[in-house]
Amino acid sequence: MSVKDYIRERFFPHIWCAGCGHGIVLNNLLRAVGGLGMSKNEIVMVSGIGCSSRISGYVDFHTLHTLHGRALAFATGVKLSKPELNVIVPMGDGDALAIGGNHFIHAARRNIAMTAIVMNNRIYGMTGGQYSPLSGPGKLATTAPYRNIDQDFDIVKLAKAAGATFVARTTTYHIQQMADILRQAILHDGFSVVEILSQCPTYFGRRNKLGNAADMMKFFKDNTTPIGSKAKKENPELTERGIFVQNDLPEYCAEYDKIIKKAGGSC
Amino acid sequence: MGSQVKFIQGNEVCVEAALYAGLDFFAGYPITPSTEIAEHLAYRLPQAGGKFIQMEDEIASMCAIIGASLTGQKVLTATSGPGFSLMQEALGYAVMAEIPCVIVNVQRGGPSTGIPTHISQGDVNQARWGTHGDHAIIALTASNHQDVFAMTVEAFNMAETYRTPVVLLFDEVVGHMREKLILPQTNEIPLVKRLKTSVDGGVDYHPYLAREDGRLPMSDFGGVHRYNVTGLYHDMWGFPSDNPKIVHGLLRHLVDKIESNADTIARYKEHYLEDAKKVLISYGASARSALHVVNTLRQKGQKYGLLELQTLWPFPHQVIRDRCNGAEHIIVVEMNLGQICREVKNAVDHPDRVFLANRVDGVFINPSDIRQTLRLIQGRGV
Ligand SMILES: Cc1ncc(C[n+]2csc(CCOP(=O)(O)OP(=O)(O)O)c2C)c(N)n1
Ligand code: SF4
Numbered sequence: 001m002s003v004k005d006y007i008r009e010r011f012f013p014h015i016w017c018a019g020c021g022h023g024i025v026l027n028n029l030l031r032a033v034g035g036l037g038m039s040k041n042e043i044v045m046v047s048g049i050g051c052s053s054r055i056s057g058y059v060d061f062h063t064l065h066t067l068h069g070r071a072l073a074f075a076t077g078v079k080l081s082k083p084e085l086n087v088i089v090p091m092g093d094g095d096a097l098a099i100g101g102n103h104f105i106h107a108a109r110r111n112i113a114m115t116a117i118v119m120n121n122r123i124y125g126m127t128g129g130q131y132s133p134l135s136g137p138g139k140l141a142t143t144a145p146y147r148n149i150d151q152d153f154d155i156v157k158l159a160k161a162a163g164a165t166f167v168a169r170t171t172t173y174h175i176q177q178m179a180d181i182l183r184q185a186i187l188h189d190g191f192s193v194v195e196i197l198s199q200c201p202t203y204f205g206r207r208n209k210l211g212n213a214a215d216m217m218k219f220f221k222d223n224t225t226p227i228g229s230k231a232k233k234e235n236p237e238l239t240e241r242g243i244f245v246q247n248d249l250p251e252y253c254a255e256y257d258k259i260i261k262k263a264g265g266s267c
Numbered sequence: 268m269g270s271q272v273k274f275i276q277g278n279e280v281c282v283e284a285a286l287y288a289g290l291d292f293f294a295g296y297p298i299t300p301s302t303e304i305a306e307h308l309a310y311r312l313p314q315a316g317g318k319f320i321q322m323e324d325e326i327a328s329m330c331a332i333i334g335a336s337l338t339g340q341k342v343l344t345a346t347s348g349p350g351f352s353l354m355q356e357a358l359g360y361a362v363m364a365e366i367p368c369v370i371v372n373v374q375r376g377g378p379s380t381g382i383p384t385h386i387s388q389g390d391v392n393q394a395r396w397g398t399h400g401d402h403a404i405i406a407l408t409a410s411n412h413q414d415v416f417a418m419t420v421e422a423f424n425m426a427e428t429y430r431t432p433v434v435l436l437f438d439e440v441v442g443h444m445r446e447k448l449i450l451p452q453t454n455e456i457p458l459v460k461r462l463k464t465s466v467d468g469g470v471d472y473h474p475y476l477a478r479e480d481g482r483l484p485m486s487d488f489g490g491v492h493r494y495n496v497t498g499l500y501h502d503m504w505g506f507p508s509d510n511p512k513i514v515h516g517l518l519r520h521l522v523d524k525i526e527s528n529a530d531t532i533a534r535y536k537e538h539y540l541e542d543a544k545k546v547l548i549s550y551g552a553s554a555r556s557a558l559h560v561v562n563t564l565r566q567k568g569q570k571y572g573l574l575e576l577q578t579l580w581p582f583p584h585q586v587i588r589d590r591c592n593g594a595e596h597i598i599v600v601e602m603n604l605g606q607i608c609r610e611v612k613n614a615v616d617h618p619d620r621v622f623l624a625n626r627v628d629g630v631f632i633n634p635s636d637i638r639q640t641l642r643l644i645q646g647r648g649v
Contacts (some may be wrong), residue, residue, distance in 0.1 A: 010506075041489065041490065041493065042489070044488055044489070046334070056495070057495055057497075057506060057507065060493055061493055062337075062489065062493050063493070063494070063495045063496070064496045065495060065498070065507075066330065066333075066360065067330070067356055067357060067360055067498060070327070070330045070357065073322065073323075073331055074331065074333060074334040075334060076294075076320070076322070076327070076331050076334065077331035077333060077334025077335035077336075077337075077342075078338055078488060080292070080318050080331070080335065081291065081318060082338040085338070106322075106323040106327070256318060259313050260313045260318075262313070263310075263314045264314055265315055265316040265317070
């Protein structure tokens with residue numbers, strides 16, 4: 001199936017700015033899903049609030065556009081009550097890791113099968129460019145006019161430590177890798193986290209003088225490298241891309257089915 | 268047929284009733300004095316093939332039951348004051364997206380952490396207005412175990428009928444005390460099933476287009492209709508809209524579907540009201556003491572009556588007017604600073620005849636507390 005078969009044309013045009021990375025994620029997510037041969041009726045997309053979270057409106061799945069930061073909690077209810085559904089949860093970096101940080105670590109800890117996609121543009125896009133827990137020190141934002149003093153999270157390390165059984169990172173420049181990682185993440189039987197470095201030219205780019213969308217994507221190309229590459233050894237400043245964790249551990253819904261058996265119920 | 272009589276806690280009664288009503292999914296976070304509901308369901312739900320999950324907090328619990336409801340399940344969460352505060356944003360989401368769900372708040376004394384193990388009825392207005400924005404809500408309560416059972420089943424039925432969250436406002440005394448429950452037989456109380464759409468797959472389904480009777484047939488997530496659910500104002504497909512006509516129409520629909528059915532939703536009990544000159548109005552545990560007072564005064568030949576409210580929201584204005592018209596005095600008995608008393612004053616023609624008998628110190632209001640107020644009203648001092 002082509003990407004067009006997965007979108008709701010009725011609801012276009014989309015709300016994103018020209019050059020926003022979120023559209024690239026939408027495209028590659030649908031390419032990844034297209035390669036899986038799943039029925040659209042088996043897929044639920046749950047999102048929170050933010051520019052990134054609007055992605056759920058445009059796809060022809062069962063879609064649940066929820067509250068800022070709470071997507072994973074809603075998704076847990078969907079998944080546990082109907083484990084046969086494939087649940088995909090795209091989130092902004094603020095959505096996933098500021099207001100939603102608690103749900104993020106606990107969903108990872110439970111290893112409940114769903115795909116958490118963090119569209120990391122290092123800023124609060126929807127509300128007009130305030131700093132996020134991913135902005136990093138020294139960056140400018142409307143709420144950091146003297147430059148940011150907040151340290152940022154490393155999403156990969158955080159997800160790993162919290163117990164996610166699939167953890168990966170890619171960027172909007174590396175679209176082949178993005179589609180490939182997303183495909184594997186969706187197939188993974190456990191909690192998977194995919195961080196996608198994405199650009200917000202409108203707020204993060206402009207305020208921090210990072211150029212236009214193409215310049216910001218070129219930055220991803222020049223400053224990232226495959227996991228364990230020679231380049232990384234030579235330049236430890238580079239950010240690694242690829243799959244960091246891919247483990248086979250007991251999945252939450254399957255474990256709960258065992259509880260039902262133990263209790264003598266039938267599911 | 269085994270023993271149908273039980274001697275259990277109010278919180279356990281709520282569990283029995285939820286299972287009777289067909290509960291499939293519970294998500295919650297422990298908090299006194301509601302915790303026994305979660306504990307019993309952790310044990311009982313999987314026996315019935317249902318799912319129980321202890322979430323990371325009450326925000327997540329409320330969100331999880333909404334997600335589960337969308338797959339076609341009957342869902343419940345249970346909490347007390349501080350947890351109920353945390354649930355308010357998602358409760359508003361359930362109002363906006365019209366998600367059937369039941370929320371139990373076994374009240375304790377607030378504000379804040381307050382007085383966890385003691386009684387209060389201080390969350391009556393929070394149940395009404397806790398979430399932001401204009402909206403309507405259904406809240407039910409009960410004073411004894413048989414009624415806790417009945418109202419819990421009602422809550423599930425109303426949640427489905429009106430596609431709305433329903434709040435069960437119990438209190439620490441009813442939740443924790445033990446008394447007799449006669450378990451209703453299967454099929455003794457009618458259960459409302461989810462209204463599902465009859466539209467075939469492939470045909471345009473409008474999840475948010477109300478039928479003439481105001482009801483909206485649903486389609487389960489995972490089924491043949493893929494649609495959008497959002498907390499934003501939305502059109503008939505569930506897609507966000509800021510069209511003023513759509514915004515106004517949806518808000519009116521959300522409010523009217525409940526407020527215009529206030530008479531149908533009203534549940535109450537009448538004691539000696541036919542010829543009562545003085546009417547006590549009460550609900551929840553307070554109504555136990557109020558009934559005791561009325562019973563003893565009647566034995567002395569005094570014409571007192573009791574109107575026990577079980578539906579608190581939408582407030583049954585008409586019931587109050589009908590039953591209290593002509594009463595010399597109306598005495599509202601509750602354990603807060605007059606949250607229902609204020610509503611009663613609004614409902615009647617002579618608000619100056621309405622008095623409050625209350626207690627707000629964490630101690631259960633007893634018959635002599637009420638009698639003291641009655642004496643004061645009669646100008647007899649205490
Ligand atoms: C409870 C709550 N707090 C704050 C907001 C306002 N708000 C909406 S989106 C957002 C941040 C969006 O940033 P991010 O999640 O990184 O996504 P982006 O828009 O950058 O894609 C905020 C603070 C809200 N909607 N709800
Ligand atoms: S504000 Fe930033 S994140 Fe939002 S749509 Fe525009 S570019 Fe994208």
